[in-house]
Amino acid sequence: MSDTNSLARSLHDLGLAAWFGGSLMGAIGLNGAAAKITNPRERAKIARQGWKDWAPVNAIAIGAHLAGGAVILGANKSRVVTQSGVKAATTAKTAVTVAAIGATAAAGYFGRQLDREEVNAPVAGATEPSGQTPDAIAKAQQALRPLQWAIPVLTGTILVLSARMGEQQRPSEVSSGILRRVLPD
Numbered sequence: 001m002s003d004t005n006s007l008a009r010s011l012h013d014l015g016l017a018a019w020f021g022g023s024l025m026g027a028i029g030l031n032g033a034a035a036k037i038t039n040p041r042e043r044a045k046i047a048r049q050g051w052k053d054w055a056p057v058n059a060i061a062i063g064a065h066l067a068g069g070a071v072i073l074g075a076n077k078s079r080v081v082t083q084s085g086v087k088a089a090t091t092a093k094t095a096v097t098v099a100a101i102g103a104t105a106a107a108g109y110f111g112r113q114l115d116r117e118e119v120n121a122p123v124a125g126a127t128e129p130s131g132q133t134p135d136a137i138a139k140a141q142q143a144l145r146p147l148q149w150a151i152p153v154l155t156g157t158i159l160v161l162s163a164r165m166g167e168q169q170r171p172s173e174v175s176s177g178i179l180r181r182v183l184p185d
Helices: 007-037 042-076 077-084 088-115 135-167 171-182
Strands: 123-125
Touching: 007 042, 007 088, 007 123, 007 135, 042 077, 042 088, 042 123, 077 088, 088 135
Parallel strands: none
Antiparallel strands: none
16 A cells, blocks of 8 residues: 555646636636627627536536545644644635635536526627626626636635645654644744
8 A cells, every 4th residue: 555645646736727727718718719709799608608618627627626635634634733834724725725616616606697698698708798788697797707817816826825735744844843833932
């Protein structure tokens, strides 16, 4: 039996990379390209179809990230308790992950609202209504606009926290973190 968590770390990191990268590409690439479509009645339809096609892959990515993270947390539970700073980093990362899941779920909810409305409504862009956009579609778009940026910001924050937590596993960090916990100032 191996003492490494390579599979779990790979699931965790690849899932997070896809979640972050997909959301950033969607906000910049897909939504940006949709706004440049000449026919304003095609813009929302094209963007929405791209997001619908991405949704199952995104769900798998999030699931992989969470599954890998759960295994890593289980393997490091003693460090969370004994090493100074690890519990705070774990708590912060968990909170940001919950927020990212919430933002992703909210984006899915508002995206489904757009599906229920007229898909050929004129819009300025994927998340920008025009003067002729029906109110229900405009409201969903206005809700999606900040979410399209919140998701890559939150998942990018998870990446930064993961990097910090990786640094906490250096032998010098582990030993000094345990000493700080055992021998507080």
